[in-house]
Structures are given as structure tokens and as C-alpha cells.
Amino acid sequence: MEIPEELRRAVDDAVNRSLSSELDARGLLLAPAALEAATADAVRAGADLLRRAVEHCYPDGRAGAYRIEFDDDRAAERIGLGLAFGSVTAHLLAPRRVGDERAATTALSCAVFNLAVGLVDGVCDGAPPLGLELLRTVRSVDLTGAATEPWPDGRLRAALPEPLRTDPTVEFTARLVEAFVRLLHLGHPAEPGAALRERVGARLAEALAAEHLSVRRPAGATTRDQLVGCSRGTSVLPFQIIEHLATGLPTLPPPTAGTLLGEAMWRIDDLVDLCQDAGDGALNAVLLAAADGPWPADPRDGAATLERALDSGVVPALAAEAAARLEAGLTAAAAGGAESRDRPLFLSFVHRYAGIAPRGR
Numbered sequence: 001m002e003i004p005e006e007l008r009r010a011v012d013d014a015v016n017r018s019l020s021s022e023l024d025a026r027g028l029l030l031a032p033a034a035l036e037a038a039t040a041d042a043v044r045a046g047a048d049l050l051r052r053a054v055e056h057c058y059p060d061g062r063a064g065a066y067r068i069e070f071d072d073d074r075a076a077e078r079i080g081l082g083l084a085f086g087s088v089t090a091h092l093l094a095p096r097r098v099g100d101e102r103a104a105t106t107a108l109s110c111a112v113f114n115l116a117v118g119l120v121d122g123v124c125d126g127a128p129p130l131g132l133e134l135l136r137t138v139r140s141v142d143l144t145g146a147a148t149e150p151w152p153d154g155r156l157r158a159a160l161p162e163p164l165r166t167d168p169t170v171e172f173t174a175r176l177v178e179a180f181v182r183l184l185h186l187g188h189p190a191e192p193g194a195a196l197r198e199r200v201g202a203r204l205a206e207a208l209a210a211e212h213l214s215v216r217r218p219a220g221a222t223t224r225d226q227l228v229g230c231s232r233g234t235s236v237l238p239f240q241i242i243e244h245l246a247t248g249l250p251t252l253p254p255p256t257a258g259t260l261l262g263e264a265m266w267r268i269d270d271l272v273d274l275c276q277d278a279g280d281g282a283l284n285a286v287l288l289a290a291a292d293g294p295w296p297a298d299p300r301d302g303a304a305t306l307e308r309a310l311d312s313g314v315v316p317a318l319a320a321e322a323a324a325r326l327e328a329g330l331t332a333a334a335a336g337g338a339e340s341r342d343r344p345l346f347l348s349f350v351h352r353y354a355g356i357a358p359r360g361r
Helices: 005-025 032-057 073-093 101-126 128-140 155-159 168-187 191-216 224-247 257-272 274-280 285-290 299-312 314-335 342-354
Strands: none
Touching (some): 005 314, 032 073, 032 342, 073 224, 073 257, 073 342, 101 128, 101 168, 101 224, 128 168, 128 191, 168 191, 257 342, 274 285, 274 299, 285 299, 285 314
16 A cells, blocks of 8 residues: 555654664764775675676686676666675674685675575565565475585576566576575585584575565464564574574574674664555564554555554664664674674664664764
8 A cells, every 4th residue: 555655754754763863872873984984895895796696606607708787787786785795794793714715605605695585585575476486486496405415506497487487586596596505515515514504404494484474474374473473584584594604603502693683683674664564564573563453454554553653652662672682783793703894894784774874964
């Protein structure tokens, strides 16, 4: 349904004001110069990661033989930043090992994984029936098992049915997933990496199940608590997978830095997407907290639910929770050996995703 423009502005202003205030109070807003520098670093890193990712997505070609065509330069930059965020998160969650080729492979695998997650999520949001078919196909080729035994080349692409096979975004996404499987085995090979790969495989199964439920949401088949857990899982599980990959550890004592950062981004994403999700009838934990009555709500109730969210105080409360989780996650990452340059890089993505101005603006 269409959200009235006046209500949309009121919600967006409340979200921006609440997040800016809470992040600023904890010293988590970057100064203008620091944000500009970190963003430029992320763009440069993204361009390099995109080149390397393409080489792994098209391993059957000569080096440099493939060139991905994007709609425009901004589209290529967005793809690069999706890669950069995965790599930055990996570096934040594990100390840098300069000159370690396996560490570089792991960082690239996290970059490719993050972009693949984002593209799958985009397909599911933009065309739910297509997204459900993509998720079904990924599950049918046993992505979990591929973490233990690698796929033959082209395994996922060969399984894509029409119209997925001819969709350029889906085809590229499938290549990214296949590249991730190869990079997972390169970064954590053979028997020494078996336990880690098995753990990653189990987490991937959880993430696919959560994404499937978040898109399908069969009426009456899930409780409110299950839906909240599903919403949380779609955001937190990717961070936990990156943390396993970055640290090389199959088990980590909770709460981990990755879990805390994932919970922060879960709240931030849902706050920023409030109006869009209310209009689309999409799963959103903030709307769940404000909804009156059973879920899923009638899509026509989206505007009323947004008004309740504004009146109930849930927006500032969850903005405070997001900032607290972000601060705790960054503190835990620093205690684990993250370098000082990783913090502003990560925070620059928070600014970007939330649309928040730098400190003092």
C-alpha cells in the first residue's frame, strides 16, 4: 500500500533523529573529514575487490577476459561497496595478518559472501516469488553439504530453472555463491578446516531457512516470537558466518563481537526500512513490536502500524538498543585485536546505510 507522504516524512525524521542522537551520545558518529576519508577508502577497496571477485566468478576464462557491464558507474560502486563491507567486517572481527595469503583469501570470501547475501535479499524483496524459487534452488543443491565437499564447477547455475536462468542478477548471484564455496575451501582447506567448514555449513542452512520464512510467512503457521527470531536471523547469521570465517574458529563463546554487530545492524536496517516494509507488508521486527493484533497484518494496516510505532516510543527505544549493541560489538572487536583503522571504515557503512550525517552536521 502507499504510505502517506506526511507520515513517511514523520517516520523517517524520527528514525534519523533517534539514531543520530544515540550514536552521537556513544561517540559513534564520524567527523566530516573522517567520514569522507573512510568512504573514499571503502570505494577504492571495493573496486579492487570487485576485480578479484570477477576473477573467481569466471574461473574458466583467461585473466582479464571478462568484464561485467553495470547500468552505470554508481551501480558498479554499490556492488563494490557490498564487497567492501564484507571484507571490512572480516578485518574488524579478526586481527589483520599482513602478508598471509590465506587471510587475504578469507577476507575475499567474506566479501563475496556478503555481496551474495545482499543480492539474494534484494531479489526476495523485489520479487518474492522469484526469491522463493531462488532459495528453493540453492537449498536443492545442498549448499550446506558443499561446505564439506566442494561443488563441481557450475553446479548452482546448472540447477537454475527458467526464468531464473536468464535473469542477469540471479546468474551473477549464482556465480558469487559458487565462488564463495571455492574460496571457503581455499581459505580453510582439507582436514584442518573441516570443523570450521561444517560449522559454516550449518549456519548457512539456518540463514537460508530464516530467509525463506521471512519471505513466505505462511499465515497462522508461525508465532510472533518465531517471526522476531526469523527477522533477527536474517541479519545476525551472516555476521556470525563472517566471524567464523575471519577467526577460523568453529565455536566462539557468546556474546561474540559478530553477534553484537549483527544485532545492531538488524535494528538499524529495520528502523531505516520502516516505511518501505510497512507499504510492502514485509517482515520487520520494529513493526512487529508496534503491531496491534496477530501477524502477518493486513497490508492495508501498514499506515496504522507506522502511526502506532511513532506514538509508542518503540523507535527511540530500538535506536538506543542498536547503538548499545554497536558500541559493545566494536569494543569486543577492539579487545580481540582489531586495528584502529577498521573502526571508522565500519562506521562509514553505518552512516551510509542509515543515511546519517556526520558529527556536527
